[in-house]
Amino acid sequence: MIIDFTVKNFRSIKNEQLFSMYADKKPKHHAGNISYIDKSIGILKTAAIYGSNASGKSNLIMAFEALRELVIESGDWKDGDEIDCYHPYLLSKSTSTQPTEFELEFFVKNNRYRYFIEFNSESILFEKLDIFLTSRPTNLFTRTADDWKNVKFSDAYKGGKKQIAFFKNNSYLSKAGNTPDSPEMARDVFNYFRKNTETLLRDQSLNIIDWELDTYTKAAVNHFLTEADFGINKFEIEKREVPKNLPFPASMPDDLRKALLNDLSKKECFYHESDDGELIRFTSNMESTGTNRLFKMLPIFIEVLKDGSVLFIDEIESSFHPHLAELLIKIFNDAVVNVNNAQLIFTTHDLSLMSSTLLRKDQIYLTEKTVENGSEYRCLEDFDSSLKDNSPFSKWYNEGKLGGIPKINYLEITSKIKEVLNNA
Numbered sequence: 001m002i003i004d005f006t007v008k009n010f011r012s013i014k015n016e017q018l019f020s021m022y023a024d025k026k027p028k029h030h031a032g033n034i035s036y037i038d039k040s041i042g043i044l045k046t047a048a049i050y051g052s053n054a055s056g057k058s059n060l061i062m063a064f065e066a067l068r069e070l071v072i073e074s075g076d077w078k079d080g081d082e083i084d085c086y087h088p089y090l091l092s093k094s095t096s097t098q099p100t101e102f103e104l105e106f107f108v109k110n111n112r113y114r115y116f117i118e119f120n121s122e123s124i125l126f127e128k129l130d131i132f133l134t135s136r137p138t139n140l141f142t143r144t145a146d147d148w149k150n151v152k153f154s155d156a157y158k159g160g161k162k163q164i165a166f167f168k169n170n171s172y173l174s175k176a177g178n179t180p181d182s183p184e185m186a187r188d189v190f191n192y193f194r195k196n197t198e199t200l201l202r203d204q205s206l207n208i209i210d211w212e213l214d215t216y217t218k219a220a221v222n223h224f225l226t227e228a229d230f231g232i233n234k235f236e237i238e239k240r241e242v243p244k245n246l247p248f249p250a251s252m253p254d255d256l257r258k259a260l261l262n263d264l265s266k267k268e269c270f271y272h273e274s275d276d277g278e279l280i281r282f283t284s285n286m287e288s289t290g291t292n293r294l295f296k297m298l299p300i301f302i303e304v305l306k307d308g309s310v311l312f313i314d315e316i317e318s319s320f321h322p323h324l325a326e327l328l329i330k331i332f333n334d335a336v337v338n339v340n341n342a343q344l345i346f347t348t349h350d351l352s353l354m355s356s357t358l359l360r361k362d363q364i365y366l367t368e369k370t371v372e373n374g375s376e377y378r379c380l381e382d383f384d385s386s387l388k389d390n391s392p393f394s395k396w397y398n399e400g401k402l403g404g405i406p407k408i409n410y411l412e413i414t415s416k417i418k419e420v421l422n423n424a
Helices: 057-072 172-177 184-196 215-227 254-264 289-307 322-333 393-398 410-422
Strands: 002-008 017-020 034-038 041-044 046-051 100-108 111-119 124-131 138-143 197-200 234-239 266-273 279-283 310-313 343-347 364-370 374-379
Touching (some): 002 057, 057 111, 057 310, 057 374, 111 184
Parallel strands (some): 310 343
16 A cells, blocks of 8 residues: 655656655544554545646656656666656756656555655666664665665665666666565565556556456446446457457567457447347447446456555546446445555546545645646645535635636637637
């Protein structure tokens, strides 16, 4: 589980911003929304991010996606390859050539870790991993230079080969985590990022290969579609012929090619009951965009819940009725269902989800952006005491009392449109 995520100098984020899932107040309020891996630390299961267009909502998810790339993929980069996830804040001379910094505090296998990385387009400039054996962190390793022989290791970093060669654009964690004889701690953290974190941006898709072969997952998806008022009685995955000699790029990895072929060999079919009780077969192109999107995403949600993973998702309500988005959030907040401490962090414009009956104040973040400060993320918990636990969050937000809404000059916009029309 993620406790805190800190970002500095990345895309629209200029100054250091802390996004926290730490529930440090009122543990009995919406108690089911909080998990306790360590009895002294309450961690929120869900969080919502609101803000106007271009305020930086998606950039927080993209920051986490960049962190995953540095941990999971950078170990495979060749000497001299550019670090392509380096995107500093460009609207200030003080940041446009400066490093980006990420810090993540999280739990893996009941151990609490803190990972920090600083980088530019060419090099990992600083990197360290701490573990909390007590209330204070103990450093496991620290990298301060390009030379892999100069990484500093502590006595707490035990159980394998510590010193591993890397290029200046490789993170040490990426190399050590993918090395069989490295310390187990490094491999645990690496595999946490690889297996138990996912990001899903607006135009992205995630596929779980052959998920329908799992009897329980298939039954859960079928039940969801039946009970969520889609008018669907059941679904089936049919096989279809795949054209031979498809023009895949020669550089495409074999695992990606196999995944695409596997996906192309299947056709989803949905069965609706007619007025005389007969089941009528519909292909996916006959269903709504929302039905198809939900069908693609349900196995991912189930997998995340099953594995106790973290899922960042952009615009959760896109193509969904608000009640369905609310249902998904409730499932993650339900202590009886979410027994493996999975987390759902999402951006949204849907004000119906900004409800005190669904979320705590510390589960709602608002984003605003200025040229001077870049994107800033503010939790409702940080507002003054006039905002109560049962206040009408969405009403106050819509009225502009909380900020985070677009500043629109209607008269200026319409005057220019009229000028264009009059001179057409």
